[in-house]
Amino acid sequence: MKYQRFRFVPFIFVLLTSLTFSAITLAAEKKPAEEKKPAAEKKSDAEKKPAAEKKDAKEAPPAEPEKPPVDYSREAQMKLPADKRWKGEGEMLRPRPKVVTPPVASTQEKPGSPPSDAIVLFDGKDLSKWQQRYAKEYRDPKWKVENGYFEVVKNTGSIYTKEKFGSCQIHIEWRSPTDFDPERDKGQKRGNSGVFISGFGEIQVLNSYENDTYPHGQAGGLYRRIPPLVNACRKPGEWQSYDILIELARKEKDGQNNRDAIMTVLHNGVVIHHGRNYGGRSDPITIGLQDHYRPVRFRNIWVRPIKDYDEEGTDPPAE
Numbered sequence: 001m002k003y004q005r006f007r008f009v010p011f012i013f014v015l016l017t018s019l020t021f022s023a024i025t026l027a028a029e030k031k032p033a034e035e036k037k038p039a040a041e042k043k044s045d046a047e048k049k050p051a052a053e054k055k056d057a058k059e060a061p062p063a064e065p066e067k068p069p070v071d072y073s074r075e076a077q078m079k080l081p082a083d084k085r086w087k088g089e090g091e092m093l094r095p096r097p098k099v100v101t102p103p104v105a106s107t108q109e110k111p112g113s114p115p116s117d118a119i120v121l122f123d124g125k126d127l128s129k130w131q132q133r134y135a136k137e138y139r140d141p142k143w144k145v146e147n148g149y150f151e152v153v154k155n156t157g158s159i160y161t162k163e164k165f166g167s168c169q170i171h172i173e174w175r176s177p178t179d180f181d182p183e184r185d186k187g188q189k190r191g192n193s194g195v196f197i198s199g200f201g202e203i204q205v206l207n208s209y210e211n212d213t214y215p216h217g218q219a220g221g222l223y224r225r226i227p228p229l230v231n232a233c234r235k236p237g238e239w240q241s242y243d244i245l246i247e248l249a250r251k252e253k254d255g256q257n258n259r260d261a262i263m264t265v266l267h268n269g270v271v272i273h274h275g276r277n278y279g280g281r282s283d284p285i286t287i288g289l290q291d292h293y294r295p296v297r298f299r300n301i302w303v304r305p306i307k308d309y310d311e312e313g314t315d316p317p318a319e
C-alpha cells in the first residue's frame with residue numbers, strides 16, 4: 001500500500017512523453033508551411049521581374065515598317081472627307097480658295113453690284129434670263145422693266161429662270177407697293193408675290209409691315225408651312241432683300257459625304273430660316289417669281305453656285 005499511490009507514475013510519464021512528441025511533430029509540420037509563404041512571395045517577386053523586363057522591352061523602339069508615301073494629288077485627296085485632306089506635310093499643297101471680289105451692298109437709291117463669280121439674273125436692263133409660264137407654255141415675260149428694276153404685270157403669269165442651278169446662294173431684292181387701300185387690301189392682299197424654289201416651295205413676299213395675316217403666310221414664311229423666325233420687314237416702298245442658301249442632297253456610293261438637302265434664308269440680313277431639312281431633294285432647281293396680281297418690284301438678282309471644299313481651288317503658288 002505504501003507504494004500504491006505511485007502506481008500511475010509510469011502511465012503519466014508515458015502520457016507526457018507522448019504529448020511532448022506530438023507537440024514536436026506538429027511544430028515540425030507547421031514550420032515547412034510557414035516556410036512556404038515566403039517561398040510563394042519569392043515566386044511572386046520572381047514573376048514580377050520578368051514582367052518589368054517585358055515592359056522595358058515594349059518601350060524599346062520597335063522596328064517600324066516603312067510607311068508608303070502619302071499621295072497628295074488632288075485626285076487622291078478629294079476622295080477623303082474635307083477635314084481629312086492635305087494633312088501633315090501636305091498642308092501647303094492644298095489648293096488655294098478661289099478669289100472672289102465681294103458684292104457692293106445696295107442702298108435704297110441704288111442697287112449694288114454682285115460678287116465677281118455670280119451668275120447675274122437681272123442687272124437692271126432686261127429679263128432675258130427669265131421666261132413666263134402662260135397657258136401651259138413658256139414665253140418671254142410681259143413684266144415691266146424700267147429704272148433698273150422690273151415690276152409684276154398682273155395676270156401675265158409668274159416668271160422662272162431658264163437656267164437650273166445646283167447648290168447655290170441666291171440674292172433677290174424686292175419692294176412692296178405703296179399704293180394700296182389700307183381698308184380693302186389687308187393680309188394676303190397687300191403686296192403679295194413670292195420666290196419659288198422648285199422642290200422647296202414658296203418663300204412668301206408680302207407687305208408684312210404692320211399688316212397681320214397667318215404667320216406661315218407672312219413675308220419670309222415658307223408658305224403655309226413654317227413662319228419666319230422673326231418679322232424683319234421694312235416699310236412698303238423700301239427695298240428689301242432675301243439671301244437664300246440652298247444645299248441639295250448628296251448621295252455617294254461610299255456614303256462618306258452623304259447629306260440631306262437644306263435651306264437657309266436671311267431677310268434684310270436677318271436669319272429667318274436656318275438649315276431647314278428638305279430630305280433627299282437633289283434635282284437642280286429653278287427660281288420663280290410669283291404673279292399675285294400686285295405691282296411688286298424686283299432688282300439686283302444674282303446666284304452663286306456653291307461648290308464643295310477645294311473643288312474650285314487653284315494650285316499653290318510656285319516656289
Ligand code: MG
Nearest residue numbers: 192193194205
Ligand atoms: Mg405669294
